[in-house]
Ligand SMILES: O[C@H]1[C@H](O)[C@@H](O)[C@H](O)[C@@H](O)[C@H]1O
């Protein structure tokens with residue numbers, strides 16, 4: 171498994187400010203050491219091709235139809251209030267991970283494996299690129315993330331641990347699909363996310379299906395700014411409800427020691443309209459601009475590690491348990 175890194179990040183990633191994000195097919199698909207990212211998913215199509223005829227196309231489009239009709243400003247407010255209480259279950263991060271054994275994500279054109287596989291594949295992807303404990307050969311990517319994300323001191327090893335953990339944690343919020351979490355429908359848990367309370371940007375997957383969303387024709391919510399203002403900051407923007415914002419709330423309320431950029435990555439990793447299409451920039455503040463650079467790097471690991479490769483869960487478990495211990499209490503409120 172190899173991961174593509176934008177060339178601009180290859181020398182001390184902080185240069186990323188000047189980076190222009192190119193459409194994916196124009197990107198440099200090569201890492202420093204010449205590894206190439208897979209160009210096709212496990213069904214033989216390019217990644218995130220929502221129109222390609224495949225065994226998943228119809229199901230994914232139906233998913234977005236219900237998602238786009240039902241994710242309204244009022245719905246999101248209610249869900250945040252309800253799930254933000256975290257009064258359902260007490261469990262550890264690893265217990266949560268194991269629950270995802272049962273879960274398959276209907277929004278995903280690239281993967282139909284249980285989510286536990288995806289979590290571990292994503293986090294293991296970096297191990298494939300950096301297989302030994304000799305971190306000295308790490309590329310600029312790691313140096314960049316290291317200098318930016320780690321408030322704990324000057325240790326590259328710590329940075330790598332953080333990255334591994336973060337990649338593992340991105341999708342844990344999908345437990346919302348399970349009975350003890352109220353068995354939310356897929357449209358309220360997975361798929362790309364986007365702001366509600368202002369116009370839905372055209373770059374959002376299957377945008378046409380928003381026409382039946384009541385907010386689409388509500389003048390309070392259907393203008394460029396809607397209920398928001400220039401540069402108000404994403405923290406003040408309500409996002410469609412799903413596993414991203416939920417996991418952010420879980421992490422924050424349980425007093426994680428993850429740095430704030432890591433929380434940003436968890437919270438907005440499905441916001442492709444922002445991190446791929448550069449929409450909604452007018453709502454960002456300076457902190458969002460900084461954090462976005464890192465989100466773009468992490469997204470590549472999340473997306474391009476999707477494959478049919480099996481991970482031996484028991485074998486990797488001890489390593490992840492040691493990471494979890496670093497960033498979270500033994501039991502968390504969910
Ligand atoms: O189908 C996928 C999947 O649900 C991911 O977990 C999410 O982060 C993506 O944005 C979405 O498109």
Ligand SMILES: [Fe+2]
Nearest residue numbers: 340341439440
């Ligand atoms: Fe996700």
Ligand SMILES: [Fe+2]
Nearest residue numbers: 288340341472
């Ligand atoms: Fe993911």
